[in-house]
Amino acid sequence: MRKQIVAGNWKMNKTLQEGIDLAKSVNELNEQVDGDVEVIVAAPFIHLSEVSRVLSSVRLSAQDCASEANGAFTGEVSAEMVRSAGVEYVIIGHSERRTIFKEDDITLNKKIKLALDNGLIPIFCCGEVLEERESGKLFDVIQTQVEIALFDLDPADMGKIVIAYEPVWAIGTGVVATPEQAQEMHAYIRKLIREKFGDSLADELTILYGGSCKPSNAREIFANTDVDGGLIGGASLNAEDFIAIVQSF
Numbered sequence: 001m002r003k004q005i006v007a008g009n010w011k012m013n014k015t016l017q018e019g020i021d022l023a024k025s026v027n028e029l030n031e032q033v034d035g036d037v038e039v040i041v042a043a044p045f046i047h048l049s050e051v052s053r054v055l056s057s058v059r060l061s062a063q064d065c066a067s068e069a070n071g072a073f074t075g076e077v078s079a080e081m082v083r084s085a086g087v088e089y090v091i092i093g094h095s096e097r098r099t100i101f102k103e104d105d106i107t108l109n110k111k112i113k114l115a116l117d118n119g120l121i122p123i124f125c126c127g128e129v130l131e132e133r134e135s136g137k138l139f140d141v142i143q144t145q146v147e148i149a150l151f152d153l154d155p156a157d158m159g160k161i162v163i164a165y166e167p168v169w170a171i172g173t174g175v176v177a178t179p180e181q182a183q184e185m186h187a188y189i190r191k192l193i194r195e196k197f198g199d200s201l202a203d204e205l206t207i208l209y210g211g212s213c214k215p216s217n218a219r220e221i222f223a224n225t226d227v228d229g230g231l232i233g234g235a236s237l238n239a240e241d242f243i244a245i246v247q248s249f
């Protein structure tokens with residue numbers, strides 16, 4: 001049975017107190033939701049340890065971790081530090097990290113290994129920009145991102161990974177991928193994993209969709225065979241909207 005997940009990526013939003021309040025509300029509302037969907041919030045680094053104290057029905061994620069284990073890297077936060085703050089998941093390779101902070105696939109591969117070594121579950125993001133989709137390069141782009149980041153992992157480690165497909169043109173734009181576009185790419189990602197790691201690992205892999213996902217469109221996206229949940233940006237900043245998305249399954 002594949003795990004279904006709805007994860008909220010708060011990005012660089014909310015003060016510490018606002019973050020604690022939001023986490024409490026999400027946790028409370030989620031307690032009333034039936035079903036097996038795993039709900040995750042990805043809070044900013046400095047919120048993590050306080051937020052971890054108020055969550056019970058909801059899991060906690062960081063939004064990134066360093067590509068080095070420790071040492072003289074001013075301003076960075078290591079996977080080990082993240083784990084020590086009571087965190088279970090870490091988003092790695094979000095398109096904002098790739099484009100704004102110039103993180104490349106090799107760096108992301110290092111982050112994934114450090115996350116796994118420290119007991120964190122990576123939520124690995126991949127996605128194409130509009131130009132790549134329109135020029136027909138979308139499948140090659142995703143293949144390269146997935147291969148470099150994930151293909152040298154041990155099967156046991158790969159079995160822990162969650163993948164999030166986030167088409168960059170759909171992030172924060174209000175333009176959501178059609179259910180057909182999401183299904184097509186999710187099936188392609190699962191096929192890549194199947195060819196490299198075999199049937200059982202591919203069948204168990206959770207693949208999330210991200211990009212302008214809202215209560216009004218989540219149901220038709222989540223209804224697709226290869227879509228196992230969502231990575232939610234803007235709509236995760238409001239507890240009611242976020243939980244309405246959780247209830248879309």
Ligand code: 13P
Pocket residue numbers: 009094166170171172173174210211212213231232233234235
């Ligand atoms: P939006 O839901 O705001 O489009 O953001 C998606 C995203 O980037 C989640 O990681």
